[in-house]
Amino acid sequence: MSNMQEIDLARCTLREANSQLQSEDATGAWAIRNPRGRHALAVGLTTPIDVLIDGQAGYYAAGMNQHANITIDGNAGPGVAENMMSGRTHVRGNASMAAGATGHGGLLVIDGDAGARCGISMKGIDIVVRGSVGHMSAFMAQSGTLVVCGDAGEALGDSLYEAKIFVRGEVKSLGADCEEKAMTAEDIALLQSLLESAGMTEYPADSFRLYGSARRLYHFHVDNAAAY
Amino acid sequence: MTDNTKKIPRTKPRFSATFDPFTISEIQRAAATGIYDIRGAGTKRKLPHFDDLLFLGASVSRYPLEGYRERCDTDVVLGTRFARKPIRLKTPVTIAGMSFGALSAQAKEALGRGASAVGTSTTTGDGGMTPEERGHSSTLVYQYLPSRYGMNPDDLRRADAIEVVVGQGAKPGGGGMLLGQKISRRVAKMRDLPEGIDQRSACRHPDWTGPDDLEIKIEELREITAWEKPIYIKVGASRPYYDVSLAVKAGADVVVLDGMQGGTAATQEVFIEHVGLPILAAIRPAVQALQDLGMHRKVQLIVSGGIRSGADMAKALALGADAVAIGTAALIALGDQSPDLAEEYARLGTVPGAYDDWQDGRDPAGITTQDPELAARLDPILGGRRIANYLSVMTMEAQAIARACGKSHLHNLEPEDLVALTMEAAAMTRIPLAGTEWYPGKQGF
Numbered sequence: 302m303s304n305m306q307e308i309d310l311a312r313c314t315l316r317e318a319n320s321q322l323q324s325e326d327a328t329g330a331w332a333i334r335n336p337r338g339r340h341a342l343a344v345g346l347t348t349p350i351d352v353l354i355d356g357q358a359g360y361y362a363a364g365m366n367q368h369a370n371i372t373i374d375g376n377a378g379p380g381v382a383e384n385m386m387s388g389r390t391h392v393r394g395n396a397s398m399a400a401g402a403t404g405h406g407g408l409l410v411i412d413g414d415a416g417a418r419c420g421i422s423m424k425g426i427d428i429v430v431r432g433s434v435g436h437m438s439a440f441m442a443q444s445g446t447l448v449v450c451g452d453a454g455e456a457l458g459d460s461l462y463e464a465k466i467f468v469r470g471e472v473k474s475l476g477a478d479c480e481e482k483a484m485t486a487e488d489i490a491l492l493q494s495l496l497e498s499a500g501m502t503e504y505p506a507d508s509f510r511l512y513g514s515a516r517r518l519y520h521f522h523v524d525n526a527a528a529y
Numbered sequence: 530m531t532d533n534t535k536k537i538p539r540t541k542p543r544f545s546a547t548f549d550p551f552t553i554s555e556i557q558r559a560a561a562t563g564i565y566d567i568r569g570a571g572t573k574r575k576l577p578h579f580d581d582l583l584f585l586g587a588s589v590s591r592y593p594l595e596g597y598r599e600r601c602d603t604d605v606v607l608g609t610r611f612a613r614k615p616i617r618l619k620t621p622v623t624i625a626g627m628s629f630g631a632l633s634a635q636a637k638e639a640l641g642r643g644a645s646a647v648g649t650s651t652t653t654g655d656g657g658m659t660p661e662e663r664g665h666s667s668t669l670v671y672q673y674l675p676s677r678y679g680m681n682p683d684d685l686r687r688a689d690a691i692e693v694v695v696g697q698g699a700k701p702g703g704g705g706m707l708l709g710q711k712i713s714r715r716v717a718k719m720r721d722l723p724e725g726i727d728q729r730s731a732c733r734h735p736d737w738t739g740p741d742d743l744e745i746k747i748e749e750l751r752e753i754t755a756w757e758k759p760i761y762i763k764v765g766a767s768r769p770y771y772d773v774s775l776a777v778k779a780g781a782d783v784v785v786l787d788g789m790q791g792g793t794a795a796t797q798e799v800f801i802e803h804v805g806l807p808i809l810a811a812i813r814p815a816v817q818a819l820q821d822l823g824m825h826r827k828v829q830l831i832v833s834g835g836i837r838s839g840a841d842m843a844k845a846l847a848l849g850a851d852a853v854a855i856g857t858a859a860l861i862a863l864g865d866q867s868p869d870l871a872e873e874y875a876r877l878g879t880v881p882g883a884y885d886d887w888q889d890g891r892d893p894a895g896i897t898t899q900d901p902e903l904a905a906r907l908d909p910i911l912g913g914r915r916i917a918n919y920l921s922v923m924t925m926e927a928q929a930i931a932r933a934c935g936k937s938h939l940h941n942l943e944p945e946d947l948v949a950l951t952m953e954a955a956a957m958t959r960i961p962l963a964g965t966e967w968y969p970g971k972q973g974f
Contacts (some may be wrong), residue, residue: 346751
């Protein structure tokens with residue numbers, strides 16, 4: 302990228318770095334050099350800027366993002382893009398637990414694997430993972446879509462609401478109230494569109510399976526007591 | 530021979546103290562339904578409470594301040610540790626977190642109006658911030674809960690403070706519930722949920738576990754809000770010494786400590802009645818933790834759970850709190866439990882003073898409901914006036930006590946102004962038993 306504005310965390314504080322990126326006047330492309338696993342990098346951004354985190358990021362990178370296009374050229378710690386509202390976050394390495402937790406919108410792309418509880422409590426965000434996801438992923442996921450090109454760990458989609466989960470590989474086990482569903486043409490179109498947005502078009506949509514809520518836990522019922 | 534059988538006295542029917550009528554009715558209900566009882570409000574059991582403490586007042590050894598003439602200030606600043614914009618309240622009593630969803634929009638508006646009129650704050654709840662609430666609350670604390678319903682950075686920036694909720698007194702260690710009757714279209718939309726479902730909220734936060742993670746989470750929230758907002762951490766009273774210590778370590782500006790008398794919108798009866806500490810038992814260990822860390826009055830302590838009057842407020846402050854919060858008492862001030870509603874309560878199988886089915890959305894007072902017709906019964910302007918009146922009375926009552934103790938500020942009240950009436954209260958608060966200089970655990974008598 303030309304004319305990239307640089308922020309060197311070896312020379313400035315996190316507050317100075319984030320306040321430049323959070324400025325309402327921020328435009329164009331930015332690079333954060335020497336991130337060295339710092340937490341809370343590029344959080345609370347509000348403008349459609351491009352941000353490259355040039356290395357490993359700690360907890361909550363790109364948290365609560367609005368409109369920005371953030372790329373992490375390394376691994377991301379827990380809660381990457383947590384509560385993202387819009388925009389895009391791209392992790393070129395692996396992501397730790399709770400990736401995309403509670404996200405309301407936007408697209409989170411993870412080129413590697415994601416840890417436990419990926420997409421926990423998601424509320425509209427779309428998450429595409431090229432690798433595998435850990436246990437309890439999409440726990441209590443409310444809306445949005447989780448696409449897993451690899452495998453999923455135990456208890457996928459436990460206590461799921463209306464989010465959709467597509468998995469290409471093996472699912473170790475389904476969580477309470479999560480079941481496999483037949484894919485409609487609309488589902489296939491949604492999946493293809495997300496794979497395209499994530500740059501993962503080599504995976505054919507019909508090689509995935511769809512999982513969603515059986516909606517048996519939507520109302521308290523004595524026969525479900527063990528599931529609560 | 531004469532027949533004496535009619536003259537033999539018969540014993541009266543005797544109720545068991547163990548299997549009392551309430552217990553029997555609960556066993557019968559459980560057997561019939563197969564599910565635990567869910568209700569609103571806080572614990573109803575008798576507990577050691579502020580009534581078990583008294584103020585000594587001034588006499589020869591201390592002299593009082595003149596009522597109405599000599600000043601007794603009531604202001605409090607919250608969030609002085611790290612926040613660039615601490616909160617300044619004119620009186621140290623705030624409105625505790627209660628959600629839109631649990632409460633009607635009218636009730637939330639009334640709480641905002643009342644609190645604003647007397648210069649104090651109100652608090653959102655599990656369900657996000659409504660524009661009405663923000664608009665009518667001059668100082669609004671925005672709760673950050675495990676569910677993150679409605680959580681967004683715009684509202685974070687619009688808030689005056691952020692309260693990270695780890696737990697609440699009615700159910701330390703428990704998640705939330707909002708039953709389908711209250712998941713209206715608007716509530717469902719704010720929470721990104723299907724309309725009419727029985728909603729469960731998680732008991733743990735989705736993206737952090739433990740105090741080390743919490744410290745990082747707080748750094749993120751501060752970075753998103755440019756280090757402007759005070760960050761509170763709210764805990765249910767269970768292990769107050771350790772929880773307060775860890776909250777301070779995690780970077781809290783303010784700790785909110787909620788005793789088991791604190792209300793809830795909907796929780797299992799067994800949870801409400803059997804988990805947690807009464808607030809009286811929790812304050813002293815919390816203050817001790819702050820003192821041991823050299824943070825008393827630097828990290829402010831707000832206590833809640835069964836605060837009813839200016840006397841309760843003054844006692845909590847004398848034990849070392851910086852402010853108190855009210856929830857149930859505020860709902861009563863709005864009209865909950867009103868004798869005017871006796872006939873309607875009777876139709877719901879209850880009586881004024883005992884109504885606790887806040888979970889099922891049929892509140893005749895229009896407070897704990899999402900039914901538009903019931904909610905419309907509550908006039909938010911009149912309700913706001915009632916809240917303001919009640920908060921003013923609490924403040925004046927606390928001032929009257931403080932002046933009698935010779936204090937020119939409510940925060941000058943101190944443990945030495947108090948005595949305990951019971952051994953239990955003395956042990957819990959380390960306030961001497963009345964007429965002695967001793968409390969349980971203190972050497973000598």
